[in-house]
């Protein structure tokens with residue numbers, strides 16, 4: 001029998017990319033998944049293909065939306081804070097509004113959703129918070145300062161919460177992927193092509209050369225790490241930021 005059968009997981013930004021792969025992987029362990037995001041039609045379509053999955057509208061930047069969504073979700077054993085955005089620009093040309101937009105989703109959104117679940121989680125016999133950070137949370141990167149700062153904040157929050165709740169049965173960890181083949185990366189490729197006039201293959205090579213294995217990472221590889229962090233036998237792993245980067249960090 002699957003040891004996670006009957007557990008309930010919320011995955012923010014669960015309708016696409018890494019979040020959707022996490023939902024599929026956890027569902028394979030018998031976990032009931034709740035996909036949260038802004039586009040309910042897309043979420044419902046995604047949930048329709050997954051056993052015991054449901055969809056709830058949630059904008060992680062909005063207090064009322066988060067409150068209503070987590071009330072509707074009910075008891076939660078696993079929270080995967082996956083919703084995230086990125087933008088690329090030279091530091092001196094990055095408007096303050098871009099900084100605020102990225103912090104609002106990547107950092108404040110994660111705080112809001114985590115605060116919505118930790119109360120009951122600290123009293124539970126099992127609980128997991130898994131934050132999808134990035135290798136941008138472990139090292140710097142040119143032209144992506146707001147994203148890098150936000151993902152460093154995610155890693156800092158992960159370490160702090162793991163200590164704050166160490167006396168409970170909750171673990172808090174981050175996974176830190178390099179470039180993963182998703183919509184975000186497709187946008188990065190389009191951005192490089194537009195700014196530099198490079199072909200798609202050249203733009204893709206710019207990204208894959210950051211991975212010593214010379215390839216894009218697959219969403220299933222990230223989801224596998226998330227599933228392991230959910231397993232009861234990983235209960236003494238907490239406060240970690242696990243790179244999934246082909247050895248880049």
Ligand SMILES: NC(=O)c1ccc[n+]([C@@H]2O[C@H](COP(=O)([O-])OP(=O)(O)OC[C@H]3O[C@@H](n4cnc5c(N)ncnc54)[C@H](O)[C@@H]3O)[C@@H](O)[C@H]2O)c1
Nearest residue numbers: 013016017018059060082083084134177178179180182184
């Ligand atoms: N793709 C990569 O190369 C890569 C690498 C490292 C880390 N990450 C991180 O992985 C996570 C998932 O990204 P992805 O690559 O699957 O791309 P994605 O764009 O498919 O996923 C991001 C999800 O977040 C959702 N989202 C954005 N703003 C939201 C909001 N205000 N409220 C609720 N949901 C919101 C989007 O709708 C989308 O479903 C992000 O946190 C991203 O920073 C991605």
